[in-house]
Amino acid sequence: MGLAASRAPAGAGMIDYHKTYRSLEKALESIEEKGERSSTLAGILEAIVAGPGESLGITGGRLYAADPDRAHYRLEHTVGRSGRARPGFTVSTDYRPIQRLLQEGFLLMEEDDPDFDASIEGRVGARRFAAITVGKDGRHFIAFTLGEPIDPVRAVYLLGTIRHVINLRLTQEHLLHDLAEARQIQLSLLPEGPPDFFNFDIAARSVPADDVGGDLFDYPLQTPKNLGVVIADSCGHGLPAALMARDVITGLRVALDVQYRLTTAVERVNRVVAKSALASRFISLFYAEFEPSGNLVYCNAGHPPGLLWRAGRITRLKRGGMVLGPNPRARYERGFEKFPPGSTLLLYTDGITEAVSPAGKFFGAGRLERLLRETRHLPAETIVERVFAAVDQWSPTPRADDQTVFVIRRP
Incomplete structure (x- = not known):
């Protein structure tokens, strides 16, 4: 029956x-x-x-x-x-x-x-x-x-x-x-190591909250005269965030490969994100290009400001525009800075500054800036390690968000 x-x-x-x-x-x-x-x-x-x-x-x-x-x-x-x-x-x-x-x-x-x-x-x-x-x-x-x-x-x-x-x-x-x-896709996009660009000292690390994360970093432009670095953070974490970050990094590589101007490349990637199947999501991005002479041009698309240590003070790099995705017609602008010997640029995702202590307090940008002042003279890899160690000590519970740190020094 x-x-x-x-x-x-x-x-x-x-x-x-x-x-x-x-x-x-x-x-x-x-x-x-x-x-x-x-x-x-x-x-x-x-x-x-x-x-x-x-x-x-x-x-x-x-x-x-x-x-x-x-x-x-x-x-x-x-x-x-x-x-x-x-x-x-x-x-x-x-x-x-x-x-x-x-x-x-x-x-x-x-x-x-x-x-x-x-x-x-x-x-x-x-x-x-x-x-x-x-x-x-x-x-x-x-x-x-x-x-x-x-x-x-x-x-x-x-x-x-x-x-x-x-x-x-x-x-x-x-x-x-x-x-x-998805994890294999993400790992294939993460560079195996930093490029050799004159005497620049570079290190980065990304730790996902899940098996697959929405944070990525890359070196999408490498020529004898320019080095491009990017850090991106897709909203949320897990598989959808990872797929979105993958599409953005891939799109940026393609746009830079056809020699678009920095802001034009970011605007093209923004239109791709806005029209994608994951249009309900958004992604923040910080892209910077370095020249051997010490010129630095960047675009911050809704990302936490880069922290530039130079000549005894920290400058927050905010110029750019809104996050990628919500407005396909958004316009972006460039920021210009000098990056002389002795300078250090610290890039990060909000999983670092928004790490929560047992008392419910954020790690915060202020603590990160103090940490940069204390470690600015150390190798880039050591600075990355110190940042993660400080965040892990501040927030010993399992990560609630993906965390990425990117350091570029010019000794």
């Missing part, structure tokens, strides 16, 4: 749903993703039959996958009692139990059911079985051989729980796979 037609009587509440759920979760904890969906499902099937399966009355299990034309389901893996059938055995999608299974999502069948075909089920050694579809695409289903008759109400709860736990696991693995890919 189809499980969708069953109704739970008053006594159904005695079924320990949570205990069953926990036992299934525990059985699947050791199962690692195998890359291929079928391999992962085979491991899950083995864990269920060998673990909580016995207490659920399961004596064997089979994993089926649809052929490309969806005309047959092919047996891919067996566990426990599975009769004479071997991987490769096929069942037509015209078989009525399969049609019922695909329609309802799960099925319980005894040999006295009119749709039960003994010639098919005898091959897999089943006189009664339960089956569930797994995943969202209908490509796989799992069938369990049942040793004894099972109460239909109990079957509803048990099969529903098994199906939910498996689908939750598959969804989790899919998300982790997407995150891993």
Whole structure:
């Protein structure tokens, strides 16, 4: 009989749903993703039959996958009692139990059911079985051989729980796979090390709050006469923020490659962000170009101001315009500064200044400026380390936002 037609009587509440759920979760904890969906499902099937399966009355299990034309389901893996059938055995999608299974999502069948075909089920050694579809695409289903008759109400709860736990696991693995890919994208955009530009001393570090962050830094322009550096911070963090930051850095590289003026390049990237599928998001950006002579030109698109130490004082570099994204027609302006020997530029994202102490106070730009005064004479890498150490001491809890520090010195 189809499980969708069953109704739970008053006594159904005695079924320990949570205990069953926990036992299934525990059985699947050791199962690692195998890359291929079928391999992962085979491991899950083995864990269920060998673990909580016995207490659920399961004596064997089979994993089926649809052929490309969806005309047959092919047996891919067996566990426990599975009769004479071997991987490769096929069942037509015209078989009525399969049609019922695909329609309802799960099925319980005894040999006295009119749709039960003994010639098919005898091959897999089943006189009664339960089956569930797994995943969202209908490509796989799992069938369990049942040793004894099972109460239909109990079957509803048990099969529903098994199906939910498996689908939750598959969804989790899919998300982790997407995150891993996004992480690889992000890492591919981060430079391996600073460029060699005369005697400039350069260091940077980015630490995401999640597996994937929305902060990025880069050196999009490197010529014998110019060095371009950029730091960007996409609103929020995680996968959407990382994808947005990726698009901005890539767009800036392309714009500079065709020799657009600094502000023209930023304006073109802004229009791309405003028209993107993630137009509800925005991103701040600070871009600067250095010349060997010490000239510095920059554009600050809604980013925390760069801190320039020069001749005994700190100058906040604010000139530019609004964040990228909200207004596709926004205009941006350049800022000009001198960067003589002894100067240090500290760039950062708001995850640094907005790190919160246990007392609920921000780290703040003032503390960052004092830290720059104290460390300005040190190597760039040491300054970066000191900033992160100070922030970690101030805010010992897990990071609530991505954090990036970028230091350029001219000894």
